[in-house]
Amino acid sequence: MSSEANVAKAGLEGIVAAQSSISDVNGEEGKLIYGGYDIHDLAQHATFEEVIYLLWNGKLPTSAELAALKSQLNAEAGLPAETIDLIRTLPKTANAMDMLRTVVSALGIADPDGADNSIEANERKAVRLTAKFPIIVTTFQRVRNGQQPVHPRSDLSIAGNFLYTLTGEAADEIATRTMDVAFILHADHELNASTFAARVTAATLSDMYSAVVSAIGTLKGPLHGGANEGVIKNLLEIGSVDAVEAWVKDAFAKKKKIMGFGHRVYRTVDPRATHLVEMSRKLGERTGETKWYEMSRKMEEVVGREKHLNANVDFYSASTYYALGIPTDLFTPIFACSRISGWTAHVLEQYRNNRLIRPRAEYIGPRGLKYVPIEERG
Numbered sequence: 001m002s003s004e005a006n007v008a009k010a011g012l013e014g015i016v017a018a019q020s021s022i023s024d025v026n027g028e029e030g031k032l033i034y035g036g037y038d039i040h041d042l043a044q045h046a047t048f049e050e051v052i053y054l055l056w057n058g059k060l061p062t063s064a065e066l067a068a069l070k071s072q073l074n075a076e077a078g079l080p081a082e083t084i085d086l087i088r089t090l091p092k093t094a095n096a097m098d099m100l101r102t103v104v105s106a107l108g109i110a111d112p113d114g115a116d117n118s119i120e121a122n123e124r125k126a127v128r129l130t131a132k133f134p135i136i137v138t139t140f141q142r143v144r145n146g147q148q149p150v151h152p153r154s155d156l157s158i159a160g161n162f163l164y165t166l167t168g169e170a171a172d173e174i175a176t177r178t179m180d181v182a183f184i185l186h187a188d189h190e191l192n193a194s195t196f197a198a199r200v201t202a203a204t205l206s207d208m209y210s211a212v213v214s215a216i217g218t219l220k221g222p223l224h225g226g227a228n229e230g231v232i233k234n235l236l237e238i239g240s241v242d243a244v245e246a247w248v249k250d251a252f253a254k255k256k257k258i259m260g261f262g263h264r265v266y267r268t269v270d271p272r273a274t275h276l277v278e279m280s281r282k283l284g285e286r287t288g289e290t291k292w293y294e295m296s297r298k299m300e301e302v303v304g305r306e307k308h309l310n311a312n313v314d315f316y317s318a319s320t321y322y323a324l325g326i327p328t329d330l331f332t333p334i335f336a337c338s339r340i341s342g343w344t345a346h347v348l349e350q351y352r353n354n355r356l357i358r359p360r361a362e363y364i365g366p367r368g369l370k371y372v373p374i375e376e377r378g
């Protein structure tokens with residue numbers, strides 16, 4: 001591409017690449033809305049299932065609509081025997097995001113709607129994917145631990161079933177609501193990297209599973225969803241509140257990026273983090289182990305003072321999940337268990353008004369070279 005006006009913008013920063021009515025991020029004011037509703041309002045009052053309905057349908061459900069969605073999700077939550085067999089054949093040491101990507105890809109081959117790319121078939125696929133994600137993650141955890149998988153209960157919510165199928169015991173109200181709110185907060189975030197990847201794949205008119213597999217691979221990276229696992233690794237390495245300041249300064253001196261801080265769009269506090277801070281504190285107090293919360297607070301203070309960076313959604317989700325006793329390598333898959341609702345909403349939106357996504361590159365290589373036979377090359 002030769003026009004001087006068309007120079008690349010590193011990381012596509014600030015480029016508007018799609019129209020969407022699913023969610024909106026106001027980075028200057030630190031505001032996030034899903035379908036017109038403020039994230040604070042939803043985190044305080046809604047359930048994850050209501051949010052899923054909102055993302056897929058652009059409106060909050062009536063009681064009857066919510067009941068219908070819940071029964072569809074419940075009916076699809078169990079894993080087919082072949083999927084459990086596949087999980088058993090994977091190495092116990094497999095990266096949990098690689099496992100999720102592989103299992104979702106295999107589910108795509110066996111989906112009852114096959115290659116049908118109609119709106120109705122894709123709505124059913126979205127239900128299956130959203131219902132099954134948490135159970136894939138908990139089944140992997142149990143199988144690698146030598147335990148029997150637990151079948152989800154039809155009377156539990158997605159959050160309740162996540163904890164129930166992880167431990168084999170129904171969780172209490174506080175733990176269940178914490179997971180529910182965490183799922184609400186992570187459900188969608190406009191054109192983040194994994195959602196963009198999903199839309200690019202869907203825009204070729206490839207199938208929904210392929211789009212979701214693209215998204216899982218994208219979420220895995222430490223600059224995106226992988227950051228929450230990086231956060232807990234850092235906290236465990238630091239070990240005490242007293243050691244935080246020196247550790248942060250050393251990391252900055254070595255030009256390292258500290259996971260859980262900074263954001264491409266937010267120039268102020270990430271509104272999702274404000275809920276996770278409180279959840280991390282309350283859960284710490286409940287278990288009598290407030291160290292991880294206190295270390296996180298200290299880290300936030302030092303990073304803010306030294307570099308003017310704010311904590312993002314991944315920062316306090318790490319100590320929240322840790323306080324719930326969830327294995328640390330499941331933190332990013334948990335993000336996926338929530339974001340699948342947003343990914344599928346965006347794929348459905350892309351199909352409704354599709355155009356191939358095909359940007360240009362600013363060519364900066366040489367031109368006009370002549371082919372030289374291999375024996376004459378120096």
Ligand code: COA
Pocket residue numbers: 011222223224225227256257258259260261262263264265307309312313314
């Ligand atoms: N730790 C240390 N420095 C950071 C930082 C972090 N977490 N995030 C940004 N910075 C610094 C960069 O080093 C850069 O400094 P410089 O201008 O002196 O080189 C500046 O802030 C701009 O950062 P940049 O990486 O160009 O911003 P971006 O918009 O491309 O990246 C993120 C955004 C989220 C990828 C980035 O903040 C980051 O890597 N954060 C850590 C990973 C993370 O938590 N991801 C989850 C996001 S929800």
